[in-house]
Amino acid sequence: MSAAILTIGTELTRGEIVDANAAWLAERLAELGHEVRQIVSVPDEVTSIQTNLQRLCGDSSLVFCSGGLGPTSDDITAAALAAMAGVPLETDSGTLACIERRLTEFGRSMTESQRKQALVPRGSFALVNPRGMAAGFELQWSGATVYSLPGVPDEFRSMFLESIVPRLPKAPDGAPLQLMLRCFGLGESQINDTLAGIEAEYDVELGYRVTGPEVLVKVLSRGTDSVAKADRAITVVRSRLAEIVYGEGFESLAATVGQLALQRGWTVGCAESCTGGLVSQLITAEPGASDWFAGAVVCYAERIKQQLLGVDPMVLSRAGAVSEPTARAMAEGGRQRLGVDLCLAITGVAGPSGGTPEKPVGTVHFAVASPQGTQHEVHRFHGSRERIQRWSAIAGLSLVRRTLAAAKRD
Amino acid sequence: MSAAILTIGTELTRGEIVDANAAWLAERLAELGHEVRQIVSVPDEVTSIQTNLQRLCGDSSLVFCSGGLGPTSDDITAAALAAMAGVPLETDSGTLACIERRLTEFGRSMTESQRKQALVPRGSFALVNPRGMAAGFELQWSGATVYSLPGVPDEFRSMFLESIVPRLPKAPDGAPLQLMLRCFGLGESQINDTLAGIEAEYDVELGYRVTGPEVLVKVLSRGTDSVAKADRAITVVRSRLAEIVYGEGFESLAATVGQLALQRGWTVGCAESCTGGLVSQLITAEPGASDWFAGAVVCYAERIKQQLLGVDPMVLSRAGAVSEPTARAMAEGGRQRLGVDLCLAITGVAGPSGGTPEKPVGTVHFAVASPQGTQHEVHRFHGSRERIQRWSAIAGLSLVRRTLAAAKRD
Numbered sequence: 001m002s003a004a005i006l007t008i009g010t011e012l013t014r015g016e017i018v019d020a021n022a023a024w025l026a027e028r029l030a031e032l033g034h035e036v037r038q039i040v041s042v043p044d045e046v047t048s049i050q051t052n053l054q055r056l057c058g059d060s061s062l063v064f065c066s067g068g069l070g071p072t073s074d075d076i077t078a079a080a081l082a083a084m085a086g087v088p089l090e091t092d093s094g095t096l097a098c099i100e101r102r103l104t105e106f107g108r109s110m111t112e113s114q115r116k117q118a119l120v121p122r123g124s125f126a127l128v129n130p131r132g133m134a135a136g137f138e139l140q141w142s143g144a145t146v147y148s149l150p151g152v153p154d155e156f157r158s159m160f161l162e163s164i165v166p167r168l169p170k171a172p173d174g175a176p177l178q179l180m181l182r183c184f185g186l187g188e189s190q191i192n193d194t195l196a197g198i199e200a201e202y203d204v205e206l207g208y209r210v211t212g213p214e215v216l217v218k219v220l221s222r223g224t225d226s227v228a229k230a231d232r233a234i235t236v237v238r239s240r241l242a243e244i245v246y247g248e249g250f251e252s253l254a255a256t257v258g259q260l261a262l263q264r265g266w267t268v269g270c271a272e273s274c275t276g277g278l279v280s281q282l283i284t285a286e287p288g289a290s291d292w293f294a295g296a297v298v299c300y301a302e303r304i305k306q307q308l309l310g311v312d313p314m315v316l317s318r319a320g321a322v323s324e325p326t327a328r329a330m331a332e333g334g335r336q337r338l339g340v341d342l343c344l345a346i347t348g349v350a351g352p353s354g355g356t357p358e359k360p361v362g363t364v365h366f367a368v369a370s371p372q373g374t375q376h377e378v379h380r381f382h383g384s385r386e387r388i389q390r391w392s393a394i395a396g397l398s399l400v401r402r403t404l405a406a407a408k409r410d
Numbered sequence: 411m412s413a414a415i416l417t418i419g420t421e422l423t424r425g426e427i428v429d430a431n432a433a434w435l436a437e438r439l440a441e442l443g444h445e446v447r448q449i450v451s452v453p454d455e456v457t458s459i460q461t462n463l464q465r466l467c468g469d470s471s472l473v474f475c476s477g478g479l480g481p482t483s484d485d486i487t488a489a490a491l492a493a494m495a496g497v498p499l500e501t502d503s504g505t506l507a508c509i510e511r512r513l514t515e516f517g518r519s520m521t522e523s524q525r526k527q528a529l530v531p532r533g534s535f536a537l538v539n540p541r542g543m544a545a546g547f548e549l550q551w552s553g554a555t556v557y558s559l560p561g562v563p564d565e566f567r568s569m570f571l572e573s574i575v576p577r578l579p580k581a582p583d584g585a586p587l588q589l590m591l592r593c594f595g596l597g598e599s600q601i602n603d604t605l606a607g608i609e610a611e612y613d614v615e616l617g618y619r620v621t622g623p624e625v626l627v628k629v630l631s632r633g634t635d636s637v638a639k640a641d642r643a644i645t646v647v648r649s650r651l652a653e654i655v656y657g658e659g660f661e662s663l664a665a666t667v668g669q670l671a672l673q674r675g676w677t678v679g680c681a682e683s684c685t686g687g688l689v690s691q692l693i694t695a696e697p698g699a700s701d702w703f704a705g706a707v708v709c710y711a712e713r714i715k716q717q718l719l720g721v722d723p724m725v726l727s728r729a730g731a732v733s734e735p736t737a738r739a740m741a742e743g744g745r746q747r748l749g750v751d752l753c754l755a756i757t758g759v760a761g762p763s764g765g766t767p768e769k770p771v772g773t774v775h776f777a778v779a780s781p782q783g784t785q786h787e788v789h790r791f792h793g794s795r796e797r798i799q800r801w802s803a804i805a806g807l808s809l810v811r812r813t814l815a816a817a818k819r820d
Contacts, residue, residue: 035423
């Protein structure tokens, strides 16, 4: 049961908006066991829409269209599909009644362009739009089922979930199953080498996705015993990758750290220099972070390290701001001043300037102070300022994760 | 001169990542005067890649491929293109030397999967990858020029800008000129209404792009005197939008704030509660932030507001953590404790929980303390936690910008 997605709009092919509908829908379809074979974006042009739709209907049994159903002159999807199917457009009376009701609520009257939003190809099944005005529809054509939905993300998503999912054919037995492990600490190619042989031995496919510093390892299995095969393979992957695996599925590193902190009953704080608040931002992006995260000092200026974290000026002047002693003093001072059980400190050279031969751009010192003492690590990252900051933040969170996991085992 | 984009990766057709490369590239191509006719995403499969590439090369003279050039077993783009062109893969010695140099820096040795990243189709022109290992290439095939680049966004973007733009055929004469103003403070439709009539009067097209809280206004002019027309139009747009315009082109709001702070000679700090470090992160993402930004206190727990910012416990218990008195006390306390000229404070309810009928989710108080006194603002934002945090951070930076701009005029 293969599927295709056609997103329609010149704003897409001009790159003015990112095609978030397609990714959202592809993910839902994968969850439902339908394999998306192609995602295509075309401008608001009748020929482009028709040519691509004909091709996609030949390749896939389910084709989903997004966009071009609104009230303005550049909204031409319904007309293009009707012409392709050789049927006229006709007004869906249910949708027209909804539009009238909405306009009355707003105290407005019906215009010709609003009326246009109730037009669907004759013979199609009109789909209600609970969040907007334009009707969607389902059209049988050339052996495929074509769904057409408005491109406004909120409308697109709710109509798919509420009107289309109940009408979708069930995915075939033995639909592919995918499990995903999240890793930090080795590069994609090292992980690939570590996992050599697993594909053949366990009859699965391995895939990799690099999202900045993190590498996601995907285990895909097909066929009748796909669940058992995936389970066996993932156990082996986990044991080979050991400590670098921090989570599963779509769980973030910050969320994993939060779970461990809650299990351990520890509060957490940060003293951030070169990451400038990024670690705190990643943590507080998680709902419920206030249950375990107290706060942070972003000590960008050297005097803040002294005044707010109590770092000894002698340590700063002797070892320098980017050094093991300063990182340790920041973590220990932060732990005390923030009143937390565990404090992560990060100090480094994010660049592009500020590097020296001894401490080149990308040199970053980490320390974690906890009831079990203070751990230190130093790393050298490469690339842009943004990249160094992101790698530093993830490496810092990873150190916290390992500290919490080790403490848990004690 | 029409173009097409083919993004390759099962993570795209499974919706695991949003295709940001395609939108970014489509926008760059539009700026350069090349019209993108189609954007297609396919899984990591030889047949899908080849079939679509053949079709796109028939329709467009420039075809850009992204992804599938890495070291792992699912990276098959180079092999698929070589097979399609009927040529073998061969090692690009320049790239191999780069990979070796990088590995030596990291203290690692070359593996087979790393060596794979230097393979390009025979007869193609290899493109240097300054940020990573995998080579890109340019291939002439079937009357079209095909560019293949790694999918890692940082590598994709820098290679396009540095290696491909200089090699691209020039766009036709009278190619459109586009200028962009960056705004915060009014919605798209309000801005649209404010600028009514400008298109006809100045012979330009106006376009809008909403990037979260910010609205970018694009002025597009065509024809022989496109520069003069765009200049005249942009002057009028600026004067009508007045204070809500904060920058031009790709300048960030944090960078604008930095320039104003340096002009004024003021240092800046933050006291962040519900934004959890996001403002500091946006500021320190800018190179040179240390010239004007001292640091921040992320006071996520209430006691941090007392201990590190000196907020009176009576203020907190009487007015609550999310209130005008607390925001003012945070800004004034932060200004004193951080030893800065200007301190921004943000406290609010980011959700999803924590809202009350009096202070619903999305209620955010802002204060800026400076030598000219303390200003306060309150806003009510809507949507997800992430959206409320982002809007709060931008609204906070915008308040700082206006405070600095007013101080400069005194």
